[in-house]
Amino acid sequence: xxxxxxxxxxxxxxxxxxxxxxxxxxxxxxxxxxxxxxxxxxxxxxxxxxxxxxxxxxxxxxxxxxxxxxxxxxxxxxxxxxxxxxxxxxxxxxxxxxxxxxxxxxxxxxxxxxxxxxxxxxxxxxxxxxxxxxxxxxxxxxxxxxxxxxxxxxxxxxxxxxxxxxxxxxxxxxxxxxxxxxxxxxxxxxxxxxxxxxxxxxxxxxxxxxxxxxxxxxxxxxxxxxxxxxxxxxxxxxxxxxxxxxxxxxxxxxxxxxxxxxxxxxxxxxxxxxxxxxxxxxxxxxxxxxxxxxxxxxxxxxxxxxxxxxxxxxxxxxxxxxxxxxxxxxxxx
Amino acid sequence: xxxxxxxxxxxxxxxxxxxxxxxxxxxxxxxxxxxxxxxxxxxxxxxxxxxxxxxxxxxxxxxxxxxxxxxxxxxxxxxxxxxxxxxxxxxxxxxxxxxxxxxxxxxxxxxxxxxxxxxxxxxxxxxxxxxxxxxxxxxxxxxxxxxxxxxxxxxxxxxxxxxxxxxxxxxxxxxxxxxxxxxxxxxxxxxxxxxxxxxxxxxxxxxxxxxxxxxxxxxxxxxxxxxxxxxxxxxxxxxxxxxxxxxxxxxxxxxxxxxxxxxxxxxxxxxxxxxxxxxxxxxxxxxxxxxxxx
Numbered sequence: 001x002x003x004x005x006x007x008x009x010x011x012x013x014x015x016x017x018x019x020x021x022x023x024x025x026x027x028x029x030x031x032x033x034x035x036x037x038x039x040x041x042x043x044x045x046x047x048x049x050x051x052x053x054x055x056x057x058x059x060x061x062x063x064x065x066x067x068x069x070x071x072x073x074x075x076x077x078x079x080x081x082x083x084x085x086x087x088x089x090x091x092x093x094x095x096x097x098x099x100x101x102x103x104x105x106x107x108x109x110x111x112x113x114x115x116x117x118x119x120x121x122x123x124x125x126x127x128x129x130x131x132x133x134x135x136x137x138x139x140x141x142x143x144x145x146x147x148x149x150x151x152x153x154x155x156x157x158x159x160x161x162x163x164x165x166x167x168x169x170x171x172x173x174x175x176x177x178x179x180x181x182x183x184x185x186x187x188x189x190x191x192x193x194x195x196x197x198x199x200x201x202x203x204x205x206x207x208x209x210x211x212x213x214x215x216x217x218x219x220x221x222x223x224x225x226x227x228x229x230x231x232x233x234x235x236x237x238x239x240x241x242x243x244x245x246x247x248x249x250x251x252x253x254x255x256x257x258x259x260x261x262x263x264x265x266x267x268x269x270x271x272x273x274x275x276x277x278x279x280x281x282x283x284x285x286x287x288x289x290x291x292x293x294x295x296x297x298x299x300x301x302x303x304x305x306x307x308x309x310x311x312x313x314x315x316x317x318x319x320x321x322x323x324x325x326x327x328x329x330x331x332x333x
Numbered sequence: 334x335x336x337x338x339x340x341x342x343x344x345x346x347x348x349x350x351x352x353x354x355x356x357x358x359x360x361x362x363x364x365x366x367x368x369x370x371x372x373x374x375x376x377x378x379x380x381x382x383x384x385x386x387x388x389x390x391x392x393x394x395x396x397x398x399x400x401x402x403x404x405x406x407x408x409x410x411x412x413x414x415x416x417x418x419x420x421x422x423x424x425x426x427x428x429x430x431x432x433x434x435x436x437x438x439x440x441x442x443x444x445x446x447x448x449x450x451x452x453x454x455x456x457x458x459x460x461x462x463x464x465x466x467x468x469x470x471x472x473x474x475x476x477x478x479x480x481x482x483x484x485x486x487x488x489x490x491x492x493x494x495x496x497x498x499x500x501x502x503x504x505x506x507x508x509x510x511x512x513x514x515x516x517x518x519x520x521x522x523x524x525x526x527x528x529x530x531x532x533x534x535x536x537x538x539x540x541x542x543x544x545x546x547x548x549x550x551x552x553x554x555x556x557x558x559x560x561x562x563x564x565x566x567x568x569x570x571x572x573x574x575x576x577x578x579x580x581x582x583x584x585x586x587x588x589x590x591x592x593x594x595x596x597x598x599x600x601x602x603x604x605x606x607x608x609x610x611x612x613x614x615x616x617x618x619x620x621x622x623x624x625x626x627x
Contacts, residue, residue, distance in 0.1 A: 107612075114615050117562075124559070124600060132598060243555060247436075285441075285443070285447075289440030292440065293419045297422055297423065297434070300424075300427075
């Protein structure tokens with residue numbers, strides 16, 4: 001992307017984000033506002049995963065684990081130890097980032113499917129801990145009685161109030177992502193996602209950037225976890241299991257991997273589609289699976305392609321990025 | 334029981350679980366070899382095999398020995414249909430895209446089984462009675478021996494198929510180099526369909542032989558697929574003997590850590606070991622270090 005493209009995205013985002021602000025006023029009932037909150041939380045998750053996967057080229061299947069670590073650490077600290085939710089959230093984000101750094105050091109030396117497998121294994125271990133550390137987490141029944149957020153005596157509980165709070169947090173995360181993509185690191189990431197060897201030989205410290213990116217996106221997922229747990233006041237282990245990580249990956253691809261607007265559409269589909277499919281009672285899961293297949297068959301590079309009204313200038317046709325990402329070293333048996 | 338017998342007992346039950354994982358892993362490997370993609374529907378085919386066989390036995394009243402081939406063939410048809418409808422129409426079939434599509438296929442398959450065969454768990458009687466077979470001081474249910482026998486037969490058959498038959502060789506050729514295979518007259522597209530069919534059949538057999546031991550239900554597939562995928566990774570993706578080694582090793586690891594450390598944390602222990610192996614040998618136990626072209 002060129003500078004002009006970044007400037008365009010910034011302006012478009014600012015306008016769009018201002019428009020989102022009127023959503024609670026237009027929503028017919030609190031349930032719809034609540035869906036809006038979930039859209040915002042999922043937007044953080046999917047935009048950060050897109051940053052890691054779409055721009056950085058690293059396939060991670062542990063995003064749900066960091067989402068869960070954020071939710072559980074903040075939730076347990078505030079529900080079981082009476083720590084202020086703000087401090088708890090801060091601790092959760094810092095701890096998740098630290099765990100991500102520990103995991104990243106050995107894991108990011110792996111490539112392709114093996115990176116996916118290692119992160120999947122980490123997600124599996126974290127899931128087991130959520131279920132088995134019953135004394136702290138409430139086990140399979142979930143963590144209950146998580147307090148809501150409160151700011152100087154002003155409660156942020158309730159769908160509309162929390163919507164505005166999540167709007168601010170999500171907006172900050174997206175601006176951070178925009179700035180990062182426009183920075184030296186952003187350019188380095190695009191270089192290394194195309195070819196790590198080429199980037200390395202041009203003097204890009206590939207491994208260091210990959211670790212930084214992994215830690216940063218894990219912290220973003222933890223932010224989403226904190227929002228989630230203090231909004232619904234509850235956390236259940238299966239929300240954060242490896243299937244959740246797999247689903248996030250699919251949905252990011254559905255929106256359009258490596259595109260700025262992809263995650264916005266992806267979050268909309270992820271939150272909205274099940275609501276629409278409710279009408280087909282009993283068949284909703286079947287239709288959900290079938291619609292995933294159909295969308296990927298017809299829009300293999302994601303829904304964001306639909307938004308691109310004019311053809312990209314001065315750029316040769318690039319192969320679908322998603323396909324390039326996982327291309328393993330060519331093996332010849 | 335003395336310590337040695339406990340270990341023997343744990344090893345035997347781990348071996349039986351490992352046999353199932355190895356079969357599921359073999360299915361992953363067959364599809365991986367021909368498409369470079371991870372087939373997330375593999376676990377659902379294992380579940381579908383068990384569910385269809387149990388339905389045919391219980392509701393349709395067919396004799397036990399007929400439900401094994403009928404169940405397996407039904408899932409082979411399912412595999413063929415999945416490939417033809419969801420993968421075949423792709424104009425530029427990249428590995429990542431196929432992987433993502435199989436996730437959709439897996440979700441739809443699971444839902445379809447739930448809608449047609451119900452949510453209740455289903456079982457089958459053991460193939461040859463349930464009196465345990467004693468080996469030393471340890472005992473093993475006879476069905477576990479059927480699992481191991483099936484695993485051995487399928488492994489030998491797949492070795493023979495891929496090494497000795499024309500179709501097997503054609504499939505390997507198509508997997509190695511699509512263009513070159515097409516140039517010598519191999520229909521590459523239909524080879525991918527065949528790979529999905531064989532993988533579905535192998536998975537279904539695994540699901541049917543394990544159902545008498547563990548029962549099955551519409552939501553059992555995700556877990557089995559996850560374990561099979563891990564086993565395939567552990568052994569080295571795409572390597573058929575890796576599936577055997579990885580599956581048996583994962584089964585043993587789980588069983589021993591459940592028996593000797595903690596049953597609640599057995600999955601965690603097994604995965605920590607798995608991660609460790611991956612860090613030491615990033616291409617799996619039997620994988621060769623890949624040479625990447627720049």
